[in-house]
Amino acid sequence: MLLLTPILLAPLAAALLCLLVPSRRVMAALGVLAFATTLGLGIVLLNEVLAHGVVKEWSEFLSADALSAWMVLLISVVSLATSLYAGRYFQRDMAAGVVTPGRMREFFVLTPLFGSGMFLVVLANNLGVMWAAVEGTALSSVLLVALYNRRNSLEAAWKYVIMGSLGLALALLGTVFVYAAACKSNPDSLPSFNWSYLMSVARQLDPYQLKLAFVFALVGYGTKAGFAPMHTWLPDAHSEAPSPTSAMLSGVSLKIALYALLRFHILTTASLHGRADVGFSCHLLMGFGLFSMLLAPPFILVQKNLKRMLAYSSLEHVGLICVGVALNSPLTIFGALLHMGYHALTKPVLFFAAGNIHQTFHSLEFRIIGPGVGKVLPVTVMLMGLAALAAVGLPPFGLFFSELIIISGGLTAHQTTVSVIVLVALLVSFCGILQQLTRILLGARKPGDHPTDARRTDGVPAMALLLGSLLLFSVWLPAPLLELMRQAAAIIGGTP
Amino acid sequence: MNPPVPPEIGSHVIPLMAALMLVVQMLLIAQRMLLTSIRLFAIQSLLLAGIAAVVAYYYNASHVYVVAVLTFIGKVVFLPWLLNRLVHRIQIHQETDPLLNAPSSMLVCGALTLLGYSVTRPFTSLEKLGSNTLAIALALLLTGFFLMINRRKALTQVLALLTVENGVMLAAVALTTYGMPLVVELGIFFDVLVAVMVLGILVYRIRENFASMDTGKLDQLKG
Numbered sequence: 001m002l003l004l005t006p007i008l009l010a011p012l013a014a015a016l017l018c019l020l021v022p023s024r025r026v027m028a029a030l031g032v033l034a035f036a037t038t039l040g041l042g043i044v045l046l047n048e049v050l051a052h053g054v055v056k057e058w059s060e061f062l063s064a065d066a067l068s069a070w071m072v073l074l075i076s077v078v079s080l081a082t083s084l085y086a087g088r089y090f091q092r093d094m095a096a097g098v099v100t101p102g103r104m105r106e107f108f109v110l111t112p113l114f115g116s117g118m119f120l121v122v123l124a125n126n127l128g129v130m131w132a133a134v135e136g137t138a139l140s141s142v143l144l145v146a147l148y149n150r151r152n153s154l155e156a157a158w159k160y161v162i163m164g165s166l167g168l169a170l171a172l173l174g175t176v177f178v179y180a181a182a183c184k185s186n187p188d189s190l191p192s193f194n195w196s197y198l199m200s201v202a203r204q205l206d207p208y209q210l211k212l213a214f215v216f217a218l219v220g221y222g223t224k225a226g227f228a229p230m231h232t233w234l235p236d237a238h239s240e241a242p243s244p245t246s247a248m249l250s251g252v253s254l255k256i257a258l259y260a261l262l263r264f265h266i267l268t269t270a271s272l273h274g275r276a277d278v279g280f281s282c283h284l285l286m287g288f289g290l291f292s293m294l295l296a297p298p299f300i301l302v303q304k305n306l307k308r309m310l311a312y313s314s315l316e317h318v319g320l321i322c323v324g325v326a327l328n329s330p331l332t333i334f335g336a337l338l339h340m341g342y343h344a345l346t347k348p349v350l351f352f353a354a355g356n357i358h359q360t361f362h363s364l365e366f367r368i369i370g371p372g373v374g375k376v377l378p379v380t381v382m383l384m385g386l387a388a389l390a391a392v393g394l395p396p397f398g399l400f401f402s403e404l405i406i407i408s409g410g411l412t413a414h415q416t417t418v419s420v421i422v423l424v425a426l427l428v429s430f431c432g433i434l435q436q437l438t439r440i441l442l443g444a445r446k447p448g449d450h451p452t453d454a455r456r457t458d459g460v461p462a463m464a465l466l467l468g469s470l471l472l473f474s475v476w477l478p479a480p481l482l483e484l485m486r487q488a489a490a491i492i493g494g495t496p
Numbered sequence: 497m498n499p500p501v502p503p504e505i506g507s508h509v510i511p512l513m514a515a516l517m518l519v520v521q522m523l524l525i526a527q528r529m530l531l532t533s534i535r536l537f538a539i540q541s542l543l544l545a546g547i548a549a550v551v552a553y554y555y556n557a558s559h560v561y562v563v564a565v566l567t568f569i570g571k572v573v574f575l576p577w578l579l580n581r582l583v584h585r586i587q588i589h590q591e592t593d594p595l596l597n598a599p600s601s602m603l604v605c606g607a608l609t610l611l612g613y614s615v616t617r618p619f620t621s622l623e624k625l626g627s628n629t630l631a632i633a634l635a636l637l638l639t640g641f642f643l644m645i646n647r648r649k650a651l652t653q654v655l656a657l658l659t660v661e662n663g664v665m666l667a668a669v670a671l672t673t674y675g676m677p678l679v680v681e682l683g684i685f686f687d688v689l690v691a692v693m694v695l696g697i698l699v700y701r702i703r704e705n706f707a708s709m710d711t712g713k714l715d716q717l718k719g
């Protein structure tokens with residue numbers, strides 16, 4: 001039975017149908033249906049991967065190992081919650097006259113396309129196809145960022161597309177270098193560009209060329225993943241995009257770029273196996289990860305815009321995931337994967353809540369939203385507070401455990417400096433986020449300042465779904481999921 | 497299968513055409529009229545398509561012909577047509593003063609080309625198409641980046657992006673035996689087409705909202 005193909009085709013079909021159907025409700029329902037389908041298929045895929053190892057289709061054109069299956073689950077969950085949230089969100093935007101029906105249709109067509117592109121990134125076996133798919137996700141999300149057609153959103157979209165495309169041009173050069181290495185090791189024929197083939201001949205590939213390829217891929221995909229100092233597009237795009245899009249960008253899109261980079265990391269490390277410079281890609285990842293982690297907290301502390309603050313927090317989490325991988329012990333890689341999952345469940349909730357606040361107060365500036373949002377939007381603020389506690393890493397939420405795993409893994413591996421830097425960065429952003437949020441969420445409202453169109457239950461199903469699963473998976477990780485992540489960590493860690 | 501040993505002429509023609517691509521790039525850097533810039537980009541892409549055709553002919557690699565045809569249809573015919581139409585629709589024909597004037601831009605690009613040659617020196621042994629092609633590809637990439645930084649009009653930045661892409665494709669021809677696998681080439685081809693369409697939409701909207709397409713005016717978002 002075909003399994004990977006339907007995962008790609010379900011969102012694609014929803015996108016095509018959304019071009020035709022007239023009503024907003026049907027479009028929103030189609031999105032929910034498509035990603036609920038992929039989530040179901042993702043769970044089937046999880047079992048298949050655990051039972052049979054790598055799943056392949058179309059003569060190995062598509063292939064899914066444990067790492068891909070894990071990413072499929074993340075994409076599905078975040079996209080599902082986004083589709084759930086988007087229906088009501090755009091109903092309000094339409095009522096307020098912020099978007100035209102044409103622009104709204106654009107959203108419901110492009111979002112499944114965006115999802116479909118991300119599925120292709122993680123399911124493609126061919127590294128070139130993977131590159132094309134990453135570029136596809138960038139292009140489909142650019143118009144989403146520019147959806148409101150305001151000056152600021154156009155500026156954000158322009159920066160995003162120019163930075164992203166230049167970065168991806170470098171990533172393409174890196175991809176070309178990998179293929180050149182494959183050609184050189186096998187000069188008489190047209191070698192396959194499949195990941196599985198490259199891994200099988202990794203030891204024969206020219207290590208110098210692979211190192212060069214990794215550097216280009218790091219800068220290229222790193223730009224898309226939001227590593228500092230190539231992150232300048234990230235806060236702009238996250239703050240100016242419609243909130244459902246911000247949730248997808250932050251929740252999964254950054255991690256998809258990181259996934260693409262990890263494939264290069266795995267290949268480079270495999271090719272350098274047994275040499276003195278085997279840690280080459282780890283060192284580079286560590287550098288960029290730590291720099292991102294250190295750069296984000298000051299910007300969180302001085303931030304005046306809610307969604308920009310959340311974007312910088314995403315930057316920090318991506319940095320932490322990167323550090324976890326770069327510490328390169330089975331424990332920290334497992335922690336990094338776990339962190340990816342928990343972050344994907346947490347950050348969209350914050351962006352959905354920010355969307356509700358934006359629609360009620362027509363601004364994201366702290367001084368305009370101003371103290372006492374809790375009096376106006378009690379449910380939103382309660383859920384947002386919980387998600388914020390989770391995001392800064394307080395127990396009982398999972399991010400606490402994954403951060404603890406990464407830090408203690410670093411200590412066990414005698415990387416004390418790294419662990420200390422991570423701890424300090426997390427602590428500063430902990431203070432920053434909580435201080436900023438308590439200032440606007442709690443307290444009494446200024447007299448005579450009560451927005452009238454506050455709606456209490458908007459977006460609650462989507463937020464409750466994510467927070468509920470976050471709580472559930474924080475206290476209880478099902479055995480198959482745990483096994484999947486263990487295998488995925490083994491793929492990254494290079495252990496057989 | 498062993499590739500037929502290419503006649504001497506193949507390994508001379510390709511670096512020559514690649515060098516012409518670099519010359520066109522320099523003209524593009526000095527050029528301020530948008531329509532002429534688009535034409536220069538079309539000529540550069542034509543040379544790239546020509547290189548692919550020469551590779552296909554001398555190495556008997558029929559799938560590279562497909563690449564040549566795709567490059568021709570996409571980058572020599574369709575994209576210049578699309579960009580031309582965009583220029584006529586937004587009614588801006590000329591680039592404003594670049595950050596660096598033409599003579600100093602030339603000096604910078606000369607330096608970037610030298611840089612391209614010096615960093616690719618370790619690679620000269622593994623190239624089949626003469627030792628210059630990869631260096632030129634890298635020079636195209638670097639000068640494309642420079643063009644992007646130096647100009648303010650959104651449309652020129654799109655052209656700069658496209659020349660960077662041309663540089664990467666030239667590197668692909670220079671480094672690999674028969675270019676990339678066909679499915680990858682197809683993916684890149686469609687991505688570039690869609691990218692330019694998306695960029696065109698954005699340029700048009702920026703022009704509508706800002707009454708200009710100076711990217712210098714896109715400076716509201718900070719910190």
